[in-house]
Amino acid sequence: MREYNTSYWMRFKRGPYFTYTFLAIQIVVFILMELVGLKQGIYSGSEDVGILYQFGAMTHAAIILDGEFWRLVTPIFIHIGFFHLLLNSLGLYFVGRILEPLIGHTRFFLVYMLSGIFGNLWSFAFGSSNAISAGASTSLFGIFAAFIILGQIYKNHPGIKYMSRNMTLLILMNLVMNLFDSGVDIMGHFGGALGGLLVMVIVGVPSNRLGFNENIDWKKRVIALIFFLILSVGCFYKGFSI
Secondary structure: OHHHHHHHHHHHHHOOHHHHHHHHHHHHHHHHHHHHHHHOOOOOHHHOHHHHHHHOOEEHHHHHHHOOHHHHOHHHHOOOOHHHHHHHHHHHHHHHHHHHHHHOHHHHHHHHHHHHHHHHHHHHHHOOOOOEEOOOHHHHHHHHHHHHHHHHHOOOOHHHHHHHHHHHHHHHHHHHHHOOOOOOOHHHHHHHHHHHHHHHHHHOOOOOHHHOOOOOOHHHHHHHHHHHHHHHHHHHHHHHOO
């Protein structure tokens, strides 16, 4: 019994548990939104503006007038309708299960969360001031972009290079399609991707991962950190000037 418990714990530690945690949170939040909607006689609570706002979707007015800065974080776990949840959950499941074991749990957590927050800040600064925003897409674009940096670190690893090329194409295709869809927050997506690039440079990769003892020069990591902080503060102030 002791060997089994030890083996189970080791598998859990190696597994993508933050990926599964983020998935669980957004699914639970979606169910709660739907239940609140049904209680109020609303068929799809997750598509109701009032319920979205109640659960923490981002609006410029709430941040500027009410100082609800936590709305830069909560939209990561809120989705507008079932198909929005489904698409983002599939993206997180398939990409997160690959990325988290590659860079480690802490780095994955930082890339996912900070990309999402940075994407929301970018949307706050450059997006529509009348929109209500929600979705894990800002974080997803961040973890997609993380593979671009990994492709530069592991230049001699064919699998990583392949993923890097695919993720670059995926980001570009999505941004182009976003241009023709007024219901999509392209600024949030772009900001999430930019945030993912910067945060991945900042956190680097674990030593001797994949049999390669390669990483990012510490000077580049410091520059990326400074750039990330300057852009974050700039977006914050830009949002208030709208």
